[in-house]
Amino acid sequence: MARGNRTVVPESREMLKQMKFEIAAEFGLYGPVPGAGADTEFASELGMLGGAPAASRTPYLGHITSRDNGSVGGEITKRLVKQAEQALFS
Template identity: 60%
Template structure:
């Protein structure tokens, strides 16, 4: 079975990307923000982020382990599922 990375809701890309960097900061992972180096105002925790990469290139993620990257992806999934469940209960 072929996998597809096609976004069902393309407009969600910005929100997911911001969530990725916020979660990385909460976990104390050293990555630059998606639009620049640490200190950018794009995310709430940007000041806590390290400056491994050159921001926006995605290169900063290659310095992290698979476990660290996976923990960010897993946390995004948990938060999105929790939000969907909350919306269903309303």
């Protein structure tokens, strides 16, 4: 029986996606697209680079290494564990 990557709480999908882009931006993995004139300080703006909405166009991210992607996933896990610990012990 294959488990796959399934989201236990489907409503959290967008929050996790936003967190992924925010952490990647913090790590400097996504920079400004030449000619786009956009500031990538906030991850919500990343989907709008080039003037097209995020739903219709995804930026090319093939230049990012597996190690860098793994570090983003690891940081997401650290932050989620920290949030859960704070919720339990406060």
